[in-house]
Amino acid sequence: MDIVSVVASRRFSAEKMQKVNLFDTPRMFCDLYCFAPGQEQKVHTHPKEDKVYFVLEGHVTFRIGDEERTVGAGHAVLAPMGVPHGVRNDSDVPAVLLVFMAPNPNY
Amino acid sequence: MDIVSVVASRRFSAEKMQKVNLFDTPRMFCDLYCFAPGQEQKVHTHPKEDKVYFVLEGHVTFRIGDEERTVGAGHAVLAPMGVPHGVRNDSDVPAVLLVFMAPNPNY
Numbered sequence: 001m002d003i004v005s006v007v008a009s010r011r012f013s014a015e016k017m018q019k020v021n022l023f024d025t026p027r028m029f030c031d032l033y034c035f036a037p038g039q040e041q042k043v044h045t046h047p048k049e050d051k052v053y054f055v056l057e058g059h060v061t062f063r064i065g066d067e068e069r070t071v072g073a074g075h076a077v078l079a080p081m082g083v084p085h086g087v088r089n090d091s092d093v094p095a096v097l098l099v100f101m102a103p104n105p106n107y
Numbered sequence: 108m109d110i111v112s113v114v115a116s117r118r119f120s121a122e123k124m125q126k127v128n129l130f131d132t133p134r135m136f137c138d139l140y141c142f143a144p145g146q147e148q149k150v151h152t153h154p155k156e157d158k159v160y161f162v163l164e165g166h167v168t169f170r171i172g173d174e175e176r177t178v179g180a181g182h183a184v185l186a187p188m189g190v191p192h193g194v195r196n197d198s199d200v201p202a203v204l205l206v207f208m209a210p211n212p213n214y
Binding site: 007030050069 | 108109110111114129130132135137157159161169171172174176178182183184185187205209210
């Protein structure tokens with residue numbers, strides 16, 4: 001069975017936010033994004049893919065289109081295809097997000 | 108911004124396990140599955156879709172193919188396309204799962 005523990009998979013680097021792949025198929029991928037305080041994923045756009053972020057730990061500020069919102073653990077956010085989106089950790093504690101993208105742009 | 112709180116969305120019924128849709132696009136969907144003690148999602152197969160389960164709360168027993176595993180909060184499990192899969196809550200406490208599926212079979 002393909003089973004992973006988030007606690008065992010989370011990984012941080014002082015250099016930049018870390019992406020840890022959990023699952024990868026021709027149809028989708030599922031990653032952990034691990035942000036130390038002050039780190040970010042810059043605003044970018046996927047032309048054909050939807051992304052779901054789920055905040056597992058900490059607080060992050062999402063930019064989706066023209067809107068910004070800071071949300072904590074237990075919240076999910078949708079970044080629809082074609083809409084610019086980014087995430088930053090403005091807090092002073094680590095943040096961990098579960099990220100799901102479909103379809104998988106790497107196939 | 109399309110943002111949802113899991114705590115505010117979770118819902119249980121004595122009748123059967125509850126599916127609460129969080130996001131739905133032509134490319135994927137994201138649901139909460141809420142299992143009272145003793146409830147299950149029977150083993151079934153999606154011919155073309157991958158599913159990721161993430162256990163948010165409680166413990167559940169996954170059947171993926173011929174294998175069974177009981178796992179708790181913080182674990183993710185992949186049910187690949189074409190592989191029979193099911194979930195049951197054999198515990199005496201509620202269980203809540205975040206579920207992603209791609210592509211979206213409803214489109």
